[in-house]
Amino acid sequence: MKTKRIGEWLEITIPPKWNEFTIERIMKKELLVPRKLLHKYRSDRSVTLNNESKHWKQTRVQSGDLLRIRVFAPQEMEVTPTYMDIDVIYEDDHLLVVNKPAGIDTHPNQPGQSNTLVNATASYFQINGIEASPKYVHRLDRDTSGAILFAKHELAIATLGELLKERKITRTYLAWAQGKVKPAKGKINEPIGKDRHHPVRRRVSQSGQPAETYYEAIMYDDKKKATLLKLQLSTGRTHQIRVHLSFKGHPLLGDTLYGGEENPSCKQALHAAKLTFIHPFTEKKIECSAYPLRDTPLFTKEHIQLLE
Template sequence: MVNIQRFGEWCEILVPPDWEGYTVESIFRTVWSAPKKQTHNMRMEKQVLINEEPANWTKPLLSGDKLRLHLFQEEDFGVVPSYFDVDILYEDDHLLVLNKPAGMDTHPNSPGQSNTLANAAAFHLQIQGESRIIKHVHRLDRDTTGAVLFAKHSLAGAILDKKLEEREIKRTYLAMVQGKLQQKKGTIREPIGRDRHHATRRRISPKGQPAVTHFELIETYSRQDLSLIKCRLDTGRTHQIRVHLSHLGYPLAGDLLYGGKPVFPRQALHAVKLEIPHPFSRETIVCHAPFLDHPEIFKGIDPYAF
C-alpha cells in the first residue's frame, strides 16, 4: 500500500520502494497511464513537487521521496448541484461511491438537467465546502439500482477510466430473471448495437460493440418461475445485462422493454458490489450496496454475501 496524505490543495505520496528509479514522467505514463495532455498541463503549470521543490521530471526517484500533486484546486462542478439524500458507500479525497436509487439517471442527458445522481454528488461536495469537478466513471440505467463510482478530480478520473477499460474495476450485479435457468454458470459473448426500429432499445448485432457478460445461477424460485443470477461484466455496453439475458431466453423480471413480465415495478437489476483498485494508495476498495428501492424484488437476500 502507498502512503498518501492531503495538505490543503496538495496530495502527498511517499515514493514506495518499488518506484525507486522511476522518474515522475514514467510514473504518469507507465504507472498511472495518465493522458498526455493532462500530464503536459501539470508539468507546465508546475503542479508536481518533489520534496517541496518543482519536480525534475526525468530524474530518478528515491524511496521515501515526497511526491506532491496539486489536485484539489477549485473547479466548476460540471453539473448543477442539486439536493438529494444520497446513500454514501465510500468516500475519500479522490473517490465517491453512491448507491443509486431507481428512477434516477446517473448523469444529465440534456443541458440544465438537475435531478441526476451526478447533480446530487455535486451538492454533496458543495455542502462540504469543496468545489471540484465530479465525474462518473461508469453508469447505471435509470431503473437499475446500486453502486456508482465517481472521481473527485480529473487525474483520478483518468486513472480509473483506464482501470475500467483494463477490467481492473470489478462490477457484480444481481438479476432476477423469468424462468428456471438450466445452466449453473456461463459466459455470453455477443456484440450489442442499436435497434434501428426503437429509439432506446439495443439488440444483438454482428456489427455492434463487443460485449461479455459472465453469469452464475444463485437460486431458482419454482413457485414464481424466477431465477436469481449473479453477473460480472468485462464490458459496459448500454443495457448489456438486459440484452444478453433476454437473448439467452431469460429476460429480467419487470423489464418490459426486453420481454420481461410486469411482476415488479422496474427491471430486477442491482449493482450489488464494486471492487476498485485505488488510483493512488493501491489498496482495493470493496463496496456493497444495500437494496434501497422495492425490497420485495430481492427479498431475503443479503447484499453483503456477494
C-alpha cells in the same frame, strides 16, 4: 503506496519499486496521467519533488522521496447542484461510491435536467465543502439501482477510467430473470449493437461490439417464476445484461423493452450489488456492497450477503 493529502496537494512517498524512475515515467506509466493533464501539471508547476520543482525527464527519484502533485485545486461546478438524500457507501479524498436508487438518471440527458444522481452528488459536494465537480466513472440505466463510482478530481477520473477500460474494476450485479436459467452457470459471449428499428433498444448483432456476461444462478423462486442471478461483466455495453438475458430467453422481471413481463415491483429487476477494485493511489483493495434501498423490494440484504 503511502500517500496523504496536504491542502491542495497529494503527497506520495516514493516506494522502493519506483527507485531511480524519472518523474516523467512515474507520471505517465505509474500514475497514468493523460496527455492533456500532464501538460497542465507541467505548465502550472503542479509537481514537486522534496518541495522543489524539478526537470521531469532528467530527475530520478529515490525511495523515500516526497513527490507532490496539486490534484486538489478547486474546480468549477459543471452541473446544477440539486439536493437529494443520497446513500454514500464509500468515500475518501479521491473518490466516492453512491448507492443509486431505481427511477433516476445517472446524469442529465438534456439541457436543464437537474434531477439526476450527478446533480444530487454535486449538492453533496457543495454541502460538504468539496470544491470539485463530480465525475461518474461508469453509468447505470435509469431503472437499475446500486453502486456507482464517482471521482473527485481530474487525476482520479483518468486513473479510474483506465482501470475500468483494463477490466480491473469488478462490477457484480444481482438480477431476477424470468424462468429457470439453465445451465446454472455460464458465459454469454454475443456482440451487441443498436436496433435500427428502435431509438433506445439494443440487440445481439454480429456487426456489434464484443460483449461478455458471466452469470451464476443463486436460487429459483417458484412464486416469482424467476431465477436470482449473480452476474459480472467483462465489457460495459449499453443494456448489456438486459440484452444478453433476453437473447438467452430469460428477460429480466419487469423489463418490457426486452420481452419481460410487467411487474408491479420494478421496471427491471437489476441491482449493481458490489464494486471491487484496487485503489489507484493507496493500492488497497476496496470492496463496496450496495444494500437495497426502500425502492428495490426485490432485492434484500440477505441477497447481497450471499455475494460476500
